[in-house]
Amino acid sequence: MKRRDFLKVVGVASSATLLSSCGVEKSTEKLIPFLVPPDEDYIPGQATYYGSTCTECPANCGVSVKVVDFNPIKLEGLADHPVNRGALCLRGQSSILRLYHPDRVKQPLKRGPDGQFQPVSWEEALQQVVQALKDASGAGRSNVYLSGRTTGSLSRLLDDFAKETRVERLPEYEPFSHVNLREAYRLVFGRKEIPFFRIEEADFLLTVGVDLLETFVSPVSYAHQLGRAKARDDFHWVHFEPHASLTGFQADQRFVVRPGSEAYLMGFLLHYILTNGLNKKRIPPEITNALPKVDVNLVAEKTGLDAEVLNRLAARLAEARTPLVLSGGVSVHQKNGLETAVLTALLQWALGATDRVVDFSRAENYASVGSVKDVQKLVERLSRGEIGVLLVSRANPVGTLPASVALAEAMAKAGFRVALTDFVDETARQCDLILPLSHSLESWGDAEPRKGLLNLIQPTVEPIFNTLSEGDILLAIADGYRGRPNVLSYQQWLLREWNRAYGEAFVEEFLKKGFFEFPAKPLPLGLNRPALTAFLKAARLDAPPQGHWLYAMPSLRMFDGRSKVLKLTSEIPDPLTTISYGEWITVSDETAERLGVQDRDEVAFLREGTRLALPVKVQPGLNGEVSTIHWDQLDRAFLEMDPRSGELLAVVAEGQLQKTGKKIAVPILSGSMEEAYERGIFPDHNGHGMKHHAEVRETLYPPHEHPEYRWAMTIDLEKCIGCSACVAACYVENNVAIVGEQEHLKGREMAWIRIEPFYGKDRDREMNFMVMLCQQCCNAPCETVCPVYATMHNPEGLNAMVYNRCVGTRYCHNNCPYKVRRFNWFDHHWETPLDRMLNPDVFVRHKGVMEKCTFCVQRIRVARDHAKDENRKIRDGEVIPACAQTCPTEAIVFGNLLDETARVTQLAHSDRSYRVFEEIGTEPAVYYLRKKEIKDEA
Amino acid sequence: MKEEFRFEDREEFIKKLEEVLASGVAPEKVNAVYPHPDHHIEEIFEKYVPKSKLKFFTLLGGLSGTIGGFALTILTVLHWPMITGGKPLISIPAFIVIAFEMTILFGALASLTGFVLLSRVPNFKRILYPEDYGNEFVLQIEREDP
Amino acid sequence: MKHKEVDTAKPMTVREKIDYQNEIEERVLGAMRKPTPLYWVGLGISLLMVLIGAISWTHQIRIGMGVAGINNPVGWGVYITDFVFWVGIAHSGTLISAILFLFRAKFRSRFNRSAEAMTVFAVLTAGLFPLIHLGRVWFAYWLFPYPNQRLLWVNFRSPLIWDVFAVSTYLTVSAIFFYVGMIPDLAIVRRFKKGFAKRIYSVLSLGWTGTFKEWQHYNQLYKYLAALATPLVISVHSVVSWDFAMSVIPGWHTTIFAPYFVAGAIFSGCAMVITLVVPMRKMFKLEKIITVDDFDKLAQILLFTSLIVGYAYIVEYTIAFWSGNVFEESQFIYRVVGEYKWFYYLMFFCNVILPLTLFSNRLRRNISYLFIVSIFVNIGMWFERFNIIVMSLAHDFDPYAWGFYMPSLVEFGITLGSFGWFFTWFLIFAKTLPIISITELKEEVA
Known part of the structure; x- marks a missing residue:
């Protein structure tokens, strides 16, 4: 770029840094980061994006990491990634805090003779491991490696490592191993896997207890698919559960069943389908005869549902074009959970779901994950003194196993215990040596969440602490064991492996895109008759105690x-x-x-x-x-x-x-979950809201002039599942302070956007979520009452908050009918290195200043600058606030209301659209799309 | 030469005062000192001297306050127009409050100024050398030397 | 000197008049004699309270507003309650001074000096609270319209700016009124003082002699100041009430607030006058000058304004339920069944029920009873402001945002400090300035 432009950018960026650094202790010394940038492409204050993977849970969504001034500051979903399609959940958004967490293990720790952990150098630590391995082998004991779910190249490296060092790879440990589900699929189809569920292609979804939207296998993927599905008129979702879950309340119909009766329910559905000849696929008689005998009245009694309701639902299920029945999560984590899972799998087969919507060709990668039984075997071996070196990586079995397994006591009998982890958890506390792992944002690697899908993990920052990635540790140990000098880094190993396995062209595209999806081979499925029959014969749909x-x-x-x-x-x-x-x-x-x-x-x-x-x-x-x-x-x-x-x-x-x-003092942030309908927060189901009682009158005030843009937002309440990913994204994007429990007990949470749960008309079956954020009202009550013009309306329709003018009278906060304004009661402190996570585009507020959602005005400004450079207007979809960007169901849409073709304009003028508390006369810029009419009993 | 008459009785004082003023002595040369405000005494004097002009100060002050109030509010809002709450820029109902308060403020200050100018209080000579007559009614007449 | 109770309505002989005038001077100026140990104890306690307040406020400025108990949604709590409370108390002084002057009510002269002093000090106290409740008090000067290099002015549409103008005007005008009214009295004090004290009072009395010229303009000034102060009384508390009425919150957004608050202000101010004057009268032995009849009349004003306030309570409820507005109805139900219901009952008892006893002639003329009632009324009126502010904020439109607020120690400390600040000024006033308007008492018997 021209030198003049460069200086301009540096000037702007440095003044921005100056403004934003006023509240941040660390960077007050550095006004201009670099006069001569170390890297050709580096522009201070400009963001670069890298494709990588979120490793906060085994779903492994693809993320785009925003890096500014060599600090990754935000994770966003990769737009076309097959798992999450551009979205990211609450935990994924929060995972950036893990990178900068001050409590991370900062260097290798060795337990000293006094029992306390002392820091040691990497050479010494690795040397100790090598020595311990050799000693154990010499004494005839086994060395074992227990890790969390490991996929992709790391798994291959572990195999190599195990061979070279003669360490035994144990079945991987995950508390949520879904082993009942996998065992069920093994019994039914002979495949011990979790298939990929194409929920968006189903037209009738029946779920039993499975927390699709919370943690089940790949929640962002399911949430996104459900968002798409709910947009269709022919999609109907029925959910059964004895408990109350987020997923359950999002279903079109939710039934509360008696606990432990889920197996009976599945048994009944199967029985109904088969007896009435409605099955789309044949089930051999040996299996049908082995099925437990259930009749509708028995099931009605066991579940607590009406026999008629059961019959009707079963009929509806049968006549659906693409029905999908799912169980999992809590419904299969019980004594008769395996029965429930098996019956569900059989039901999926009978309904023909396995042809398309239950897809084993893209099965989730849990192949090497074991179960508690495997850990029990390890405990037995440990007790017998057979284990020399125990290496535990990315797992916390001591903290998550049943107490009866007694792993901690057994671990004491091992010769040498090593933990590869990022925090000192219960397992690490039992170990002799802790090797700190780099975060995925600091390391190279890959992941294979699903069959045929390879995710890239690439570093976006130099390691914050003295940590290494697991690949580097394994290579170093293996080299040390073999007496070789450690020359190959994990990065080099990976590049070599990729080139070898996939070719050079692949590698280039892989690095650029962040993931690669290989074509799927269709998998023929058949019933695993002998195992299934045997199981069914022995199955007991236990009577609930x-x-x-x-x-x-x-x-x-x-x-x-x-x-x-x-x-x-x-x-x-x-x-x-x-x-x-x-x-x-x-x-x-x-x-x-x-x-x-x-x-x-x-x-x-x-x-x-x-x-x-x-x-x-x-x-x-x-x-x-x-x-x-x-x-x-x-x-x-x-x-x-x-x-x-x-x-x-x-x-x-x-x-x-x-x-x-x-x-006990518990911070329950909601004042009340009642009265949403009476107050017009949700309109009546037939579309009439408070408008019945209070008409929206003509305004006395002159209309606003919006010369270029008028920003507005629509939020589809049908699609909102309450997952709070938007809340987390907003926190990270806008440097919102985390205030802690004491402040929450006083009622001083800082969230700019919040999920408000309200009971529905039928308190037992419905719970609806309102998403409340600053409505950017045209006639904002807050603006009038600020004595110093710290909040006023800008020509683009935003309610502008001027932090440096605010004197803190809090009248604006009192006058807001939506109560979305947040006051900074104290100065906030981000403990190093968390202050590196702060977004330099957003001012860090001091005490005494009011703040609120700004529709991510920093993003609007960046987009406007780009548009001005290119001499055009901002296009629809170019500005996406953080909340809208991360929403898994795409419930939030943002855009320019003056643009007739914009999505937000069409949605805002649709017949489902309404605004909250309109009769006060605030003229909000946020439109809500009310929930679709509940289709009654099927 | 100063002639001084002191009375303890108010009635006597008033009689004497009327006498003196009716006898044609110039009112400027007659000085009455009394311990508390007295409307009767004022009425007598005001047959010969004009009434206090203080009210014009008050009026002027009040008017300037009103005009000043509206000027301050309207001109500042036109100088940097910012929309707050969708309200029209020149929000007369709100500005009336400001103008009203300024009317009273300026009216009071102007009255005080008028008082200082008209009555010559504070009187620096009398601050240094105060004259106290207690509860007596005093009549001082300046007569020319014969 | 013992004299029988003087009935100033009867015509007196010259001798009697002079004796009476001398006695007034002696009694009132006697209050300004060397302070008793009790006085020093009182002043000491007041100063201690001020110190507690100052420490609390310094702590709050250093650490942040979070040391107070306010939160989301209740952004205003004890500080604004105190502000409205003290401004309300100030109004009664001006009422007694100015409005009763225009109505030519005689008993006014017993109270008006103390009342005016109370006004000025109460406004001084009240004026602290807009500073105390600011999140960034070091920028408080931004609230004033001054020409600056950034070309920024204030938002004149905001009721808080109206407050700035109203309270500043009120402070200025009542200070002027207080001072001007005292000039002749200061001259009297000057007459009795010697040495350095005489110099001070000479300067303070501006060389006042009492000539016709001085009196002529002085009477005009006093008359016009009273005439200006009268609409000021009504407007200032109306403006303060519009801090709430101009919002959209149910329970605040109602047109009755201006007259309701003004009546309430006069109500609480009268009570505070009684609270202050009863002990002062005892301590300085002014029983002959401030008689039971005078208190009787004051108590009648108290009763009258209590009826207005009670009426306002009833009207609020009537309108809320007549409006059919679900938010208003819910708020007013919350006031009597919600977490703060005992505060509401306390307020209702102190402000409506208890003053009804003042219909009884006998009780009205019982000074001790009046004193007790006045304390309760002050408590009741403080809670009325608290209830209006906190309950409306705690329970407004969105049920998710409903919350609860309890004041913290810092807020108690600052409130205590404000009372200490007020009493310190008043105690100093009691010893340095004539606490009754001697000149006007003399005028009565002329």
Whole structure:
């Protein structure tokens, strides 16, 4: 570029840095980052994007990493990635905090003679490992490697490593191993895999307990597909569950069944289909005869549903063109979960779903993931003293296994324990040596989340701490073991492998695109008759025992507990209960009344001598015999294992609830979840809202002039699933402060956008989410009352917030009817290195200043600058605020209302569109698309 | 030469005052000092001297306050027009409040100024050398030397 | 000197008049004698309260507004309550001074000096709170329209700017009114003082002698100031009430606020006058001058304004339910059944129920009872402001945003400091300036 332009950019960027650095302690010394850039392509303040992979959960969504001034500051989904299609979930957005987390292990740690961890150098640490391996082999003991799910080249490297160092690779450990599901598919089809579910192609979706939108295998993918599916008029979704989950409330019809009865339900559906000859695929008689005998009345009794309702649903299922039945998650993590999974798989076959929508050719890659049974075998070997060196990588078995497995005690018998991890967790605390792993944003690698899909992992920043990637560690150990000098880095190894396996042309495209999808080979499926028949004969659809049930649901925010360390996941409230920090147990309305408890009263769940005491949250839509907690809050003593498959069972029955009388302070951020309809937050289902009672009157004020753009947003409430990814994205994009539990208890959360759950008209079956953010009102009540013009309306329709003019009277915040403004009660402090994560385009607010959503005005400005350079107007879709960008279901649409062809204009003028609290006369710029009419009983 | 008459009785004082003024002595040469405001005494004097002109100060002050108030608000909002709450730029109802307050403020300040100018209070000579007459009614007449 | 209770309505002989005038001077100026130990204790406690307030405020400026209990959605709490409370108290002073002057009510002269002092000090106290509640108080000067290099002016549409103008005007005008009214009295004080004190009062009394020329213009000035102050009383508290009425929040957005607040201000101000004057009268032995009749009349004003305030409460509810507006209805139901319901009942009792006892002649003339009632009324009126501010914010349109607010120690400290600040000024006033308008008392018996 011309030198003049360069200086211009440097000038602008440096003044931007000057402005933005005023509040950030670290960068006040450096006003101009570099006078002579170290790299030809580097422009200070300009963002570059790299394709990589999110490794916060096994779904491995493809991400685009935004890097500014050598700091990755935001993750966004890769637009055309087959898994997430441009979206990213709450945990994915928060995962950038993991990179900069101050509590990460910063260098190798060795346990000293006093039992405390001491820092050591990498040479020494690796040398110790090599020595220990050799010693153990010499003494005739086995060396084993236990890792979390490993795919792609790292798996191949591990195989090489295992061969060279004679270390045994154990089956991988994941708490959510879905082994019941995989075992079921093995029994039914002979394939121990989780197929890819093409939900968007189904026209009738029937799900049982599976948390598609929260943690199940690949939640962003399912959420995106459900968003597409819901946009179609011929899509109908029915969900059965005894507990209350986010997924369940998004279904068109939700049925609350008695706990433990899911297997009966599947048995009934199968029975109905087969008896009435409605199956699309043939099932041999040996299998049909082995099926458990269920009749509708028995099932009605077991599930608590009406026989008529059951029959009607089954009929509807049968007549659907592309039906899809799914079970998983909690419904198969119980004693009869394997039966449920098997019957579901058989049902999928019978309905012909396996032809298209249940796709094994793109199966999720859980092939090498074992089960608790495998860990039990390891425990036995450990107890017998057979294990020399135990290497645990990217897994926390001690923290997540049932207490009965007693892994920690057994580990003490191993010769030498090494943990490869990024935080000192329960497992690492049992080890002798901790080798810190680089974050995926600091390392090279690849991942294969699905068959035929290869994701690139590339570094976007120099390692923040003294860490290494796992590949480098393995290569170094192997070289040390073999007495070779360590010359090959993992990066070089990878490039060599890729070139060898796929060719040079592939590698170039791979590096540029961030992923590569290989063509899929169609897989013929057939029933695995002998195993299936044997299983069915022995199957028992257990009668639900008495007592109170505790369902440990996988947590949308914490996954299996691994994301708890990211403070942002605790800061953002759980969308169903709006509880942010802390733990809780839900009870139904009847149970609450029976026990005489309200929110925040403590109850104890007792079962066979184990007691779990937690504060209560009353949750409508729960079966009266069921309580739920989040999986990572369940006492390990309650966890059990299914001896047949090794699945981790997280449904505890035969317990009882007792009120303890204590009250615990829990930050429940919502004031109330009632009255949404009376207040016009949701219009009536037939389209009439508050407009019945209060008409929107003509305004007395002169209309605004918008010379160029008028920014507006539509949010489709039918598509919004409440996953709160938008909330996390907004936090990261706009440097919103994480204030912590004490401030939440005082009611001072800082979120600029929030998910507001409200009970529906039918309190038990419906829960709807309102997405509330600054409405950028034309007649904003907040603007009038600011004494210093710190907030005023700009010519593009935005309610502009001028941070440096705000004196902090808070009148604007009081006058906002939507209460979307947030005040900075204190100065906020981002502990190094978290301050590297701050977005330099957005000012960091000081104490005493008001803030709120700005429709990501920094992105609008960048787009406007580009458009001006190219002498054109901003195109539709060029500006995407952070919330809209990350939404898995594409519920948020943003654009220029003056542009008639823009998507937002068409949606805003559609017949489903309405605005909240319009009768106050605020003229908001955010339009909501109300939920479609609920199609009644099928 | 200064003639001074002191009275403890108000009635006597008033009689004397009327006498003196009616006898044709120039009112400027007659000085009455009394301990509390007295409308009767004022009425007597005001037959011979004009009434206080203070009200014009008040009026002027008030008017300038009104005009100033509207000027301040309207001119500043036209100088840098910013839309707040969709309201018209020249929001008369809001500006009335400002103008009203300024009317009263300027009216009060102008009245005070008028008082200072008209009554010659503060009187620096009397600050240094105060004259106290207590609760007496005093009549001082300046007569020319014969 | 013991004299029988003087009935100033009866005609007096010259001797009696002079004796009475001398006695007034002696009694009122006697209050300005060397302070008793009790006074020093009182002043000490007040100053201690100010110190607590100052420490709390410094802490708040250093650490941030978060040390107070305010949150989302309740962005205003104790500080704005205090602000409105003190401005309200100030209004009664001007009412007694200016408005009763225009109505020529005689009993006014017993209270007007203390009332005017109370006004000025209350406005001084109230004026602190817009600063205290600011998030960035070091930029408080941005609230004033001054020409600056950035060409920025203030938003005159904002009720907070109206507040700035109204309260500044009120402070200026009531200070002028207070001072001007005191000039003749300061001259009297000057007469009795010696040495350095005499110099000070000479300067303060501006060399006032009491000539016709001085009186002629002085009367005009006083008359016009009273005439200007009268609409000011009504406008200032109306403007303060419009801080709330100009918003859209249910419970705030109502046209009744201006008259409601003005009546409430006079109500709380009268109560504060009683609270201040009863002990002062006892301590300085002014029982003959400030009589039971005077308190009776003051109590009647108290009762009258209490009825207006009670009426306003009823009207609020009536209109809320008549409007059919779900937000208004919900807010007013919340006030009586929600988390703050006991504050509402307390307010209702203190402001409506208890003053009804003042219909009884006997109770009205019982000074101790009046004192107790005045304390309760002050408490009730403080809670009324608290209720209006906090309950409307805690329970408005969006149920998700409903919240709860409890003041923190810092807010208690600052409130305590404000009371200390007010009482410190008042105590200093009591010892340095004549607490009753001697001149006007003399005028009465002329």
